Each structure stands twice: as structure tokens, then as C-alpha cells.
């Protein structure tokens with residue numbers, strides 16, 4: 001290829017990735033990751049630069065998948081207090097693993113939105129009651145939407161509940177997706193079969209005694225060692241799964257502050273090496289790992305180069 005890397009912006013990412021197609025790809029990638037050397041994934045824990053002066057963070061997330069022949073790095077900034085721009089901004093740089101050439105730069109905001117919901121859907125596929133009928137989403141931002149879409153691939157929910165700090169935001173999302181807005185987190189969570197926490201909360205927003213025994217929780221926010229979304233008691237009384245032990249032991253306040261044990265990486269369940277206790281209360285603690293971005297960006301690029309209307313024939 002000549003002329004430098006292709007630049008693929010968000011609208012094209014949304015046209016090229018269908019969440020349904022990404023689900024088995026992310027599932028396989030999480031399995032490969034948890035196979036250690038045999039899975040062919042090289043992925044250091046991300047580097048996060050705190051920018052205290054502006055209350056923001058810059059993450060550098062890189063990985064290589066030998067099985068996918070895919071090498072990429074995502075640069076992601078997250079500014080929880082952002083008001084006039086998105087809280088997360090990201091780009092994924094794809095390299096040719098054989099030569100080191102930079103082949104494409106893909107919008108990472110869209111990839112982050114889609115792949116995170118899909119990773120939770122993969123976890124829910126293994127860990128939630130297959131007859132789950134009530135979904136509770138805490139938060140009303142980008143991930144709240146993407147989690148609704150991703151989990152709807154698995155279940156036709158009889159009831160979807162949204163809670164957000166600002167009731168009007170919960171009502172807006174609820175109207176958009178045909179859900180019910182709740183005025184307290186407890187009201188949203190009680191009797192729910194699947195719960196997704198997708199907020200920037202730094203102290204627990206869910207207490208253990210609100211959660212129905214056997215519920216499955218995707219705990220997606222709280223990616224700093226001193227942030228929590230779930231109470232320590234909830235973490236300690238649930239069976240805890242995660243995307244990456246190394247990452248969660250370093251970054252996940254829900255794990256670190258509670259001192260809970262991580263039973264398994266979700267990849268170990270996918271690989272059949274650890275049990276899926278779906279009849280017990282389970283937590284999937286997700287901080288987000290680079291291999292998810294690598295395989296998602298590869299899917300975008302592969303489809304882009306095979307799409308005549310995008311490459312002008």
C-alpha cells in the first residue's frame with residue numbers, strides 16, 4: 001500500500017461492524033487471551049497517564065494476536081467531567097505485524113462503544129440465566145446504549161430499566177429504547193436478572209442486598225484502583241469473573257478495594273477451563289483490554305478494503 005495509512009472515521013465503523021458479527025470474534029479473542037502463550041496473544045497491561053490538572057486520563061492499549069495476524073494500539077483519553085465533548089476519545093492504529101508498517105487509523109470511540117457492550121454480552125451469554133427477562137442499566141451514556149443493544153442480541157427482555165444520576169437523562173434514554181426510567185438505583189436493580197453498571201461513579205452505587213440471588217452483573221465502569229461501582233460486600237458474596245486478572249488486579253477498584261477473589265477470566269470459561277456458575281450471583285468485572293480493540297479494528301479494516309464503495313473501487 002502506498003500513500004500512508006487509511007483513515008477510517010466513526011460513520012464508516014458503524015457501517016462496517018455489525019455487533020452480531022463481532023460477538024463471536026470477541027468471544028474467541030477473550031478465549032485466546034486467557035490461553036496464555038498457546039493463545040498467541042501478547043498484551044501488556046495498559047499504561048494510564050493521569051492528567052490531574054484537567055481531571056483526565058490517557059490510556060495506551062496495545063496487543064498482538066498471532067492467530068488473527070493483528071497488531072494494533074489504541075490511544076484513549078477519558079475525561080469523566082467533560083461537558084462539551086465526549087468523555088472518551090480514541091483512535092486505533094493498526095500495524096502490519098510482518099513489517100511494522102502503519103496501515104490504518106480507525107476511530108476508536110465507536111470501537112470502544114461497540115466492543116465493550118459486546119464483551120459484556122459474551123460474559124452474559126455464559127454467566128447469566130438463559131431465561132433472563134429483566135435488564136437493569138445504571139448510567140445513561142454511550143455504554144448504556146451500547147449495552148442495551150448488545151444484550152438485546154441475547155435476550156428479548158420483558159422489562160428494561162434505566163437509572164441515572166439525573167432522572168431526566170434516564171427518562172430520555174428510556175424513551176429512546178422503550179425502557180422504564182427509575183428514580184433510584186435500588187428500584188432499577190431489585191429483581192433484575194442482568195444488571196449493567198456503566199457509570200463514572202467512584203463510590204458504590206449498588207448494595208448487595210438489592211441484588212436478586214442468581215443475578216448477573218456486568219461491572220463496566222470504575223477502571224481506577226480507587227473507584228468502585230459495586231459495594232465490597234457484593235463483590236465478596238458473588239462469583240467474580242473478569243476480562244483480565246492482570247489488568248483488574250492493577251486497575252479495578254471493585255476488586256482491589258473489596259479484596260475479593262477473582263474466580264476466573266471469562267476467557268477461561270469460554271475455553272472450558274473454569275465453570276460458569278450462572279445459577280449463582282455473578283459479576284463480570286470489565287476494565288477493557290486491548291485485544292478487544294485489536295480484533296474489532298481488524299474486522300473494520302478487512303471489511304473496508306473489501307468494500308468497493310469505501311475504497312472507490
Ligand SMILES: NC(=O)C1=CN([C@@H]2O[C@H](COP(=O)(O)OP(=O)(O)OC[C@H]3O[C@@H](n4cnc5c(N)ncnc54)[C@H](O)[C@@H]3O)[C@@H](O)[C@H]2O)C=CC1
Pocket residue numbers: 078087088112116139140141142143144164165166169198199200201202205220221222223286287288289
Ligand atoms: N470496561 C470497559 O471496557 C470500558 C469501560 N468504560 C467505562 O464505562 C463507564 C461509562 O462510559 P460511557 O458510557 O462511555 O461514558 P458517558 O460519559 O457516556 O456516560 C457516563 C455515565 O455515568 C454517569 N455518571 C457520571 N458520574 C457518576 C457518578 N458519580 N455516579 C453515578 N453516575 C455517574 C453519567 O451521568 C452518565 O450516565 C465509564 O466509567 C467508562 O470509563 C468505557 C469504555 C470501555
Ligand SMILES: O=C([O-])C1=[NH+]CCC1
Pocket residue numbers: 059076078088112223287288289
Ligand atoms: O477499555 C477502554 O477503552 C477503557 N476502559 C476504561 C476507559 C476506557
